[in-house]
Amino acid sequence: MPETTPAPDRLRELLDAVLDEENATLEAMAGDAFASPFHFSRQLSRGAGEPPVSMRRRVLLERAAWQLRRGASVTDAAFAAGYDSVEGFSRAFARAYGQSPSTVTAHDPASHWLPAPNGIHFHPPMSLWVEGGGKPSGGEVTALLVEHDLDDTRDLLEAAKGLSGEEYRRPRLAGHRALPFDGAEESLAQVLGHLVLAKEVWLASIDGSGAPEPGSGDAADLIDRHAAVAPRWLAMVRDVERRGAWGDRLVDALCEPPETFVLGSVLAHVLTYAPHRRQVARWLLADLGSAPPWPEGDPITWLQRRTGGPA
Template identity: 55%
Template sequence: MTELPRDRVRELLDAVLDDEASDRDDMARRVYISPFHFSRQFRLGTYESPVALRRRVILERAAWRLRRGDSVTDVALSEGYESVEGFSRAFSRAFGFPPSAAERTSTHWLPAPNGIHFHPPTSLWVDSAEAPRSSMDPTTQMVHHDIDDTRYLLELAGKVAVRDYDRPLLPRHVVLGWDGPEESIAAVLEHLIWSKEVWLASIDGADVPARGGRDIGALAARHETAAPRFISAVQRIAAEDRWGDVLIDALCDPPESFVLGSVISHVLTFSAYRRQVVRQMLRNVGVEADQGDPIMWLRTRHQPSHER
């Protein structure tokens, strides 16, 4: 029996989910490319960073085991966590409830930007309802381009000298009056991510989220948390045709009404502007960036792996 050739995304997934892989560099070595290109190729193929996907699938597997009756201690230590406390914190942040409540839930899946989930006992399942649509629907393309492009800019910002990252490069620059000045690379990137965080809270009916740090590591972590939630929210609105629904946003003072379609348009419009501003700031401090063209991004996504 002839085995079908495995595509590049499957090879990258294998590297990420290999129990022997200790970190991103180790994952990259298993597919013989640099860590930077490994992360880039993986995100292009799955819309998720390798570390984020590995962490999510491990937590899904942990939830499945807990639902079957395994103890929290056994699951925590065998899934690679150094302590039960650390596992409990990660699990609670991801699922919204502690490991002790897992057996009362109906699913072990977490929101995924690519439909890839843990499938017992040792497999993966790709949920077609969650997987990015292959059509050229502009909303889908704009949302995924925005997510990928923000990751790209965060990577480039990591190359900026410390003295340039948080200093005013565009004095008195304001995007939206209520957001205040955005004069530095750090400020614009933070508002880029904060916009999704606060609107997601409004859509979900949650309190104003805690505003995290804006160093590169903190922003990258915040983006990896908000990105799949934003994709899932847009997919849900589209699938249920709720673009015309009205959101009464109690986070505003006084409360305001917003049409859901206009909320998504608002986020994408100002995100696109901020991403171009960041590009110009990066160039001003000597870090080259591409043009951020969705046409070129789409071509890269569909380019054969051996040509990348």
């Protein structure tokens, strides 16, 4: 009989064997999956469209890129990825990403994912993310809105960095506030501050990390805070989507008294008020006479720039 594609559960077992930290060789992967190296490689290649050694090397490089963006040293990332030398790791990383690992920063806009024939990618802390195929679904549209919001916020913060302190903090929208309980948003500083703070506060409620520390509110401070919260926010959205948990309820202990929120409504809340604040910030920047180095905020042209093709 011809060999058939592995069933989903078996494919999951094969993928687990590929990613196990102890399985640095094909023989070790195959042994963990109770198969010969030949049959293990054949099954994985047929089921995922990629040889196991190649997949492991790619996924570990993706993990290394993710680690480097979070402050890991090149040496630590190299040995965690299974390389015997920093030089070998640096060559492989440069071939894959087109840049030296020593140049990677937290502000790199590109994804840590590499091109893959199967949509299987590293997902922190050490698991896999499998991209969906076919026509765009509601989840994919939501992901696009979330990623566009994060990128557009970063661009607006960078544009505000060039303003003087007086321009940045001067009240220009008397009495304006997006939400009654959020306080005044009369200046560009206040609008951008709430844009960043909203995600910090909601994440603190969702992951129990405690109320965020108030920063100075300067544009440079907000850029650093946004760089820290953006990947956490995106990882949260992806995790909830993966688990199909948008109907789960969150008891927000940071409220007084504590309140209960549906996770889906939390994301909808952020995706309602973040675009409003971004547009207000864009108007304020234009009113201050700032030349528009930032994108106009359209998800269509944002996606075109990001993919290099039609959106």
